[in-house]
Amino acid sequence: MMKVAYYPGCSLHSTAREYDISFQLVCRKLGIELQEIPHWVCCGSSPAHVTSHLLSIALPCKNLILAEEMGLDTVVAPCAACFNRLKIAKQEVAEDSKLKKEVQEVLGKPSAGKIEVKHPLQVIIEDVGLKKVEEMTRRKLQGLRVASYYGCLLVRPPSVINFDDPEDPQSMDNLVSALGGEALPWAFKTECCGASFSLSETDIVFELSGEILNEALEAGAECILVACPLCQSNLDLRQKGIEKRRGKKFNLPILYFTELLGLALGMSMRQLGLSRHIVNPSKLLERKLAVT
Amino acid sequence: MKCSIASDKFRRKFAEQIEEICGERISLCYQCGKCSAGCPVAYAMDYLPSQITRFAQLGLIDKVMKSSTIWICASCQTCSVRCPRGIDLAKVMDALRILAKRKGIVPKEQIAPLFDGIFLGSIEKYGRLNELSLITKLNMASGRPFKDVSLLPIMLKKGKIKLKPQKSNPGKEVRYLMRKVEKLESK
Numbered sequence: 352m353m354k355v356a357y358y359p360g361c362s363l364h365s366t367a368r369e370y371d372i373s374f375q376l377v378c379r380k381l382g383i384e385l386q387e388i389p390h391w392v393c394c395g396s397s398p399a400h401v402t403s404h405l406l407s408i409a410l411p412c413k414n415l416i417l418a419e420e421m422g423l424d425t426v427v428a429p430c431a432a433c434f435n436r437l438k439i440a441k442q443e444v445a446e447d448s449k450l451k452k453e454v455q456e457v458l459g460k461p462s463a464g465k466i467e468v469k470h471p472l473q474v475i476i477e478d479v480g481l482k483k484v485e486e487m488t489r490r491k492l493q494g495l496r497v498a499s500y501y502g503c504l505l506v507r508p509p510s511v512i513n514f515d516d517p518e519d520p521q522s523m524d525n526l527v528s529a530l531g532g533e534a535l536p537w538a539f540k541t542e543c544c545g546a547s548f549s550l551s552e553t554d555i556v557f558e559l560s561g562e563i564l565n566e567a568l569e570a571g572a573e574c575i576l577v578a579c580p581l582c583q584s585n586l587d588l589r590q591k592g593i594e595k596r597r598g599k600k601f602n603l604p605i606l607y608f609t610e611l612l613g614l615a616l617g618m619s620m621r622q623l624g625l626s627r628h629i630v631n632p633s634k635l636l637e638r639k640l641a642v643t
Numbered sequence: 644m645k646c647s648i649a650s651d652k653f654r655r656k657f658a659e660q661i662e663e664i665c666g667e668r669i670s671l672c673y674q675c676g677k678c679s680a681g682c683p684v685a686y687a688m689d690y691l692p693s694q695i696t697r698f699a700q701l702g703l704i705d706k707v708m709k710s711s712t713i714w715i716c717a718s719c720q721t722c723s724v725r726c727p728r729g730i731d732l733a734k735v736m737d738a739l740r741i742l743a744k745r746k747g748i749v750p751k752e753q754i755a756p757l758f759d760g761i762f763l764g765s766i767e768k769y770g771r772l773n774e775l776s777l778i779t780k781l782n783m784a785s786g787r788p789f790k791d792v793s794l795l796p797i798m799l800k801k802g803k804i805k806l807k808p809q810k811s812n813p814g815k816e817v818r819y820l821m822r823k824v825e826k827l828e829s830k
Contacts, residue, residue, distance in 0.1 A: 361772035366803045392811045393766040397718055398759035401740040404664055406763075406824045413820065447666075457823045507720040508731065517724050543683045543719035550781055550791070551758040552687075552715070559683055559717075588794065588803070627801045 353478060356418040356426040356466070357385040360433035360580075361393050366588075367430070367580030369624035373609035374429050374471055376623065380487070380616050381479050385427070388417045394436040397547045405453055411440035412454050412462045425467045427474055429609075431579035432547075435504035435512070437468045442511050470505060471609065472522050472578055473514055481529040489617035491531030495639050497611070498535045498572035499523035500563060502582040503543050517541065523576055523608050530615040537570035539563050544585040553589070560585045561593040564601045573635055574604040576611060583607060587629045604632030614642055649702030657702045664738035671728040672696045678722035678732050688712040692722055692732055699739070708746070713739045714753040754785045767818050770811030774804050 363371035378385050391414050400407035415437060418426040428434040444451045444462045454462045469477075475484065501520045509517040518541060524534035542563055545556030564586060567575050577583045587605040594600055605628065613623045620642055625632055636642050649657070658669055672693070679691035689711045690698070698706045707713065713736055722732040740756070743749050749756045761780045765773045782790050798804040811817070 361774075361809070364771070364809050365774050365805060366798075368802055390770075390811055392770045392817050393772055395766070396762070396772075398762035401718070401737050401755075402744060402759050402763060403741065403824055403828060404737070405828060406821065409820060409824060410766075410817075413816075453827055456827065457820055503717075503719040503721070507724055509724065541721075543717050543721070546717050546719065547758070548717060548755065550778060551754040551785075553790075555684060555687055555715070555717070558686075584803075588798070627803065629797060629801065 352382050352384050353474075354384040354386065354423060355469075355474070356421050356423045357387045358391055358394075358414055358418065358426050358428045358433060358437065359387065360428060360430040362430050362580035362584075366584050367607075369627040370429055370580055370583070370607045370609060372622075372624040373607055373613045376618060377475075377609050377613050377616065380613075380618075381475070381484070383474065383479070386421060386423065388414060388421065388426070391417060394433045396432050396436065400436070405450075405457065407436065408440045408443055408450060409454050409457045411437045412444060413458055415441060415466055415468075416458065416460055416462065419466045424465065425469055425474075427469050427471055429471050429578070430581075431470070431502060431504040432581060434468065434470045435507075438511050441466075441468055470514070470578065472505070472526070475612070476522050476526065481525060484526070484612070485529045488530055488615045490615050490640060490642065492527065492611070492615060493531060493639055495527075495532040496535055496571050496573045497527045497532050497576050498537050498567040498570055498574075499527060499540065499576045499608075500544075500567070500582060500586070501540050502577070502579050503541065503546065505578055506541060523578065526608060526612065527576065530612065532611070535567075535570045535572055537566055537572070539566040542566075544582045546581055546585070549581070549585055549589070553592075556585050556589055557593050557596055560589055561597055564590065564593060564603055565597070565599070567603060568601055572603065573639070574606055574632065576606055576608050578608050590630050602630060604628060604630050604635055606632060614640060619643055646703060646706065649704070654700070654702035657699065657704055660742060661699065661735060661738045664741055665731070665734040667731050667735050667738070669696055669699050669730065669735060671730055672700065673728065675727060677725050677727060681721045681725050682716075683719060683721065684715050684717050688715045692716070692736075695739070696730075696732065696735065699735070707739060708743045708748050709750060711750070711753065712736075713743065714750070714755045754781075757781060757784045763821075767821050769808050770817045771809050773808035775806065776808065
């Protein structure tokens with residue numbers, strides 16, 4: 352059994368509980384043991400990197416050190432923003448000895464360097480493998496038309512992330528195909544949803560997320576698949592507001608890839624926490640997959 | 644547009660400050676405009692990202708710092724991926740925001756920096772983000788007390804937001820960490 356340190360991040364304990372629930376269930380099924388990092392702290396996200404460079408590196412490093420102290424060699428972070436910040440901190444400290452010294456001074460400990468940072472998608476595709484996932488599938492997605500939306504921080508900057516293509520990523524699409532769904536080609540896979548402007552500059556989120564919903568619908572999508580709690584929130588929670596502004600109905604469920612994977616592995620909607628979504632996915636999933 | 648450019652010495656100093664914070668050299672930019680063409684939020688900015696880089700090259704620090712552009716940048720990094728000169732412009736935008744905050748010249752009407760401050764205040768206090776307090780504090784600080792209030796019932800019902808803040812045991816450690824960062828940076 353593969354054992355990894357788990358960094359849920361603030362969102363998975365609040366707005367994205369269903370991502371946390373579904374990820375944990377899927378891991379158990381796939382033989383991955385998750386050990387949550389004791390006393391983890393916020394990664395600082397965007398507010399840190401637009402305020403203080405040192406802070407934006409020290410906060411993720413604190414968590415990397417905590418993970419290393421667990422004696423594990425991999426930490427998995429499902430939130431694309433946390434994943435991005437942990438990766439960047441690790442790389443910058445490795446490349447900049449002055450920064451490394453400063454981080455060490457702030458944390459009182461040598462900063463982490465060995466532990467590998469992964470996103471759940473990477474673990475599933477690179478460590479478990481799509482072949483095994485396909486073999487374990489109990490419920491095919493029966494041609495469910497899925498637009499995979501990757502957003503920004505899961506694939507950029509490529510020099511640090513080193514996973515998938517920054518302009519036309521394929522990993523989630525490949526997962527959808529392996530599960531028997533129809534992975535739709537579309538142009539907005541890595542367009543920005545408005546990210547952390549959800550509360551501060553909401554009009555930008557209405558505009559950007561509105562374009563994403565519109566493109567997905569035009570491409571024939573029945574749902575959008577995401578791998579980031581902020582993307583999910585902007586597309587799901589703000590969807591009603593977007594519909595009102597644009598005078599157009601979308602009614603597009605925004606699912607975490609772990610939820611769709613969980614359904615394919617035989618879990619129920621209730622187990623996976625799907626009732627927590629604002630745009631209700633149950634009608635679509637009942638009709639297409641005959642799940643309850 | 645009429646403006647007088649800064650002296651050579653001043654221009655160099657500004658470019659060096661930017662480079663010291665983010666490691667990026669703005670002098671490399673040859674104004675192809677690819678960053679502006681791909682920027683998803685350019686429509687909401689007063690100056691395009693490539694214009695900001697040009698102003699920075701010319702040492703027009705006031706123009707850069709007082710633009711809405713640096714606060715409207717969503718850090719999506721599309722520009723950084725596409726720049727033919729290899730400039731990570733998203734990092735330059737970070738450096739400009741950091742400089743503006745240090746110099747205390749953040750435009751009052753910008754809400755994003757208020758969000759940043761309240762967000763960091765929350766993790767300073769709890770070690771993790773407290774969403775409910777972030778929303779209420781931001782609404783008060785930005786003079787929009789009822790913004791998103793209509794979403795609260797459904798968020799509570801769906802378990803997306805909690806009344807009780809999540810805490811990390813070493814909340815105090817984050818406060819200590821932040822103090823240390825401030826001390827080191829003020830040196």
